[in-house]
Amino acid sequence: MPDRPQPPASRGNRRRHDPDRRERIIAACLEVIAEFGVAGTSHRKVAAAADVPLGSMTYHFSGMDELLHAAFGRFATSVSDGFDAMMAAAEGPEEAERIVVAIVDDTAAESHRFLVLTHELYTLAAREPAFRGLTNAWMARSRAALERHFDPATARMLDALIEGLTIHRALDTEPHDPAVAADAIRRITGLRT
Template sequence: MLAGDAAGGDAAAGTRSGRKNDPERRDRIIAACLDVIADSGVAGASHRRIADAAGVPLGSMTYHFDGIDELLHEAFTRFSHTVSERFEQRMAAATDLESARAAVVAIIHEDVFGDGREPVLSHELYTLAARKPAYRALTTAWMRRSRTALERHFDPETARLLDAMIEGVSIHRALDEEPRDPAEVAEAVARITAAR
């Protein structure tokens, strides 16, 4: 006899042992993981801290993920795809050289520099990628998607230079205490994309 039968009825459909199923719990954990990393870095991303941020029992962590590394990989995969999709949308909306240049400038000023969270998450991912091949595969795929989006409007070499410039500017902006003139970004994009 099933446990549900012994209790006087079947466990409700979509439940485990009579508990309500929470189909969004895994997604909430991944989102909370990114929040914790943005606040405390990968080093501060413990199971307990992430579970608290997600509002889930600690046991949910090991139920949904084999370990912290799997969770981190899932979280950074989501992050890189979210950034790539926004990047691709901006470049797809451009219709000519000037609007493509403007899209690159917008990516830097509005997306990369938006709220300060994205550079922190990016740098945490870069640190992991420098040491672990699985994360390097993520960053390699991310760069490939960025260059493909840029190649809608620029030749492959120019796309590679622009992609490197976007990353470099984000690092300088995150680490330099000196304020920079926003017009420098537009000037850099114009120089890189000038006809040769």
């Protein structure tokens, strides 16, 4: 009897080459959080959003906390990088002040996603001390960027003001008055531009 051709090797034994899978999972996790919140985020939803097998979630992340930490770490670093670049580009305190006003006025209006992700991170950090390192690092970077143009005490006050005014701007049901942010920032910096 002649030899029969053998079927090709099972695909189940071959690994799919997907070097960007971990990064795709992290990006998908942020999108799932933006849509469903941390409480509504699951391995299953993230795997579906990233278009990866559910089993690969545990290959790349030991659990949901590790995935959330990676995702929020990426988010905080991205926001910090942008803020740092804007402060680095400012040529002096007056221009830095104008940039801070623009950040307060534009950030909340620009992105609902940004607002949701920020507040989800803050809530998680308030409940879980393991995530406070992310928020503390974010605040430290913001203050360091502001300290290019302002003394440390002023930088700390401006950082808190930016956070507070951004929240108010995003959630207030009353019409926004851009002069409020400019006036508050000038009062803190003592500059009259």
